[in-house]
Amino acid sequence: xxxxxxxxxxxxxxxxxxxxxxxxxxxxxxxxxxxxxxxxxxxxxxxxxxxxxxxxxxxxxxxxxxxxxxxxxxxxxxxxxxxxxxxxxxxxxxxxxxxxxxxxxxxxxxxxxxxxxxxxxxxxxxxxxxxxxxxxxxxxxxxxxxxxxxxxxxxxxxxxxxxxxxxxxxxxxxxxxxxxxxxxxxxxxxxxxxxxxxxxxxxxxxxxxxxxxxxxxxxxxxxxxxxxxxxxxxxxxxxxxxxxxxxxxxxxxxxxxxxxxxxxxxxxxxxxxxxxxxxxxxxxxxxxxxxxxxxxxxxxxxxxxxxxxxxxxxxxxxxxxxxxxxxxxxxxxxxxxxxxxxxxxxxxxxxxxxxxxx
Numbered sequence: 001x002x003x004x005x006x007x008x009x010x011x012x013x014x015x016x017x018x019x020x021x022x023x024x025x026x027x028x029x030x031x032x033x034x035x036x037x038x039x040x041x042x043x044x045x046x047x048x049x050x051x052x053x054x055x056x057x058x059x060x061x062x063x064x065x066x067x068x069x070x071x072x073x074x075x076x077x078x079x080x081x082x083x084x085x086x087x088x089x090x091x092x093x094x095x096x097x098x099x100x101x102x103x104x105x106x107x108x109x110x111x112x113x114x115x116x117x118x119x120x121x122x123x124x125x126x127x128x129x130x131x132x133x134x135x136x137x138x139x140x141x142x143x144x145x146x147x148x149x150x151x152x153x154x155x156x157x158x159x160x161x162x163x164x165x166x167x168x169x170x171x172x173x174x175x176x177x178x179x180x181x182x183x184x185x186x187x188x189x190x191x192x193x194x195x196x197x198x199x200x201x202x203x204x205x206x207x208x209x210x211x212x213x214x215x216x217x218x219x220x221x222x223x224x225x226x227x228x229x230x231x232x233x234x235x236x237x238x239x240x241x242x243x244x245x246x247x248x249x250x251x252x253x254x255x256x257x258x259x260x261x262x263x264x265x266x267x268x269x270x271x272x273x274x275x276x277x278x279x280x281x282x283x284x285x286x287x288x289x290x291x292x293x294x295x296x297x298x299x300x301x302x303x304x305x306x307x308x309x310x311x312x313x314x315x316x317x318x319x320x321x322x323x324x325x326x327x328x329x330x331x332x333x334x335x336x337x338x339x340x341x342x343x344x345x346x347x348x349x350x351x352x353x354x355x356x357x358x
Contacts, residue, residue, distance in 0.1 A: 157187055162295050164189075167196040168204045169303065169317050171340050172295050173347040175208065182211045205317075205336060212339055214245055220346050227349055229266070233259075241342065249338035250329075253319040256341040260304070260321065263348045280305060282354075290351050304344065319344070 164186060165172040175182045185207050193200035221241040225234055236255065243251035261279050265271070268282045284297040308314060308323035317336035322328070 157183075159293075160190055161186055162293060164196075164200070164204060166295055166299055168201045169315055169340075170204070170208060170336075171299055171303075171343045171347065172293075173343050174340075175211070177350075178211055178216075182207065209335060209339065217241060217245060217342065220342060223346070224349055229349070233262075237345065240345075244335075244338045244342060247335075249333045249335055252338040253333055253341040254324055256345050257319055257321045257324040259345065260348065263345070267348065267351050267353045269354055276305065286351055286354055289354065296347070300344075 161175070161183065162172045165174055175186060186204060189200060189203045189207065193203065218241075221238055224237050224241075227234065229237075237259065240252045240255040240259075243249070243255070261276070264279055264283050264286070265274065268286055270279075270282065274282075280301065283300060287297045288294070303315065303318050303320065305321055308320050308326065308328045311328050311330040314320065314323050314328050314330050316331070317334060317340065319333070319337045319341040320328070
């Protein structure tokens with residue numbers, strides 16, 4: 001965006017002390033105001049509410065999460081200042097907002113916040129702001145548009161990406177939280193290959209294994225270490241990761257396979273003994289509540305907890321829990337199986353827990 005040459009009237013000397021303070025307000029509000037208009041234009045172009053759009057896709061989810069950032073920055077910025085109840089309510093509303101929101105709620109919240117800030121913060125500079133000409137900025141903001149075709153195209157790419165992961169026996173979570181470069185590389189492979197071929201599988205395997213370097217794996221371990229799990233659980237998980245880094249893949253999948261049901265119970269607030277069938281049902285519901293597509297629970301059902309009767313039933317690269325617990329190995333587990341185990345574990349740990357029933 002190019003700079004604007006705006007003629008600012010002379011400011012009285014008594015108001016100059018407020019300039020730095022107002023600059024902070026402007027800086028904190030700018031991202032939220034831009035996002036407000038982007039969401040408004042998207043709604044206008046599509047002629048439907050944002051609540052009808054699935055924001056579970058990685059890029060859109062990340063964009064929506066940014067809505068909360070300005071509110072949190074404002075909370076920190078105005079700590080120590082006496083704010084009106086309407087300002088406090090507006091900040092809390094933005095901080096508490098879920099990913100599935102309507103454009104009207106965002107616009108109303110930001111409008112209330114903006115109006116309240118101008119009236120609640122006691123400063124003579126507010127009077128000068130009331131006569132300031134915002135029209136140049138308004139014209140730039142109004143010119144922003146979002147192409148509906150881009151949203152539809154992203155949905156198609158995301159669906160194809162997840163299906164390709166599943167077809168190649170990768171837990172679909174592979175790459176979801178990765179850098180956009182991996183997403184692009186996988187989609188390039190999808191476009192340039194013929195269906196679910198062995199060559200496509202080999203290319204996707206190579207791309208994913210190359211992306212998850214020791215540094216990426218250690219970053220995952222760090223996230224687990226900073227989670228709210230019990231210290232002894234984090235120590236067990238951490239040692240499983242270290243085994244992967246040493247190339248001792250059988251130790252990784254054997255350890256993590258024994259942890260999955262316990263982690264699911266933790267996320268679903270289950271403390272008593274529960275049958276595996278019920279645990280699977282709870283996990284399917286939890287995945288849906290976290291806005292992940294059914295393909296995630298399908299993978300768990302068809303690959304992770306499916307029945308393995310003989311060594312011939314083992315799928316190379318898949319850390320099947322039943323196969324692990326009954327020593328159904330047809331060869332030493334490979335790096336793909338170990339990484340799949342880590343990705344599934346990371347997925348479970350990252351799920352928002354089921355709310356406690358009152």
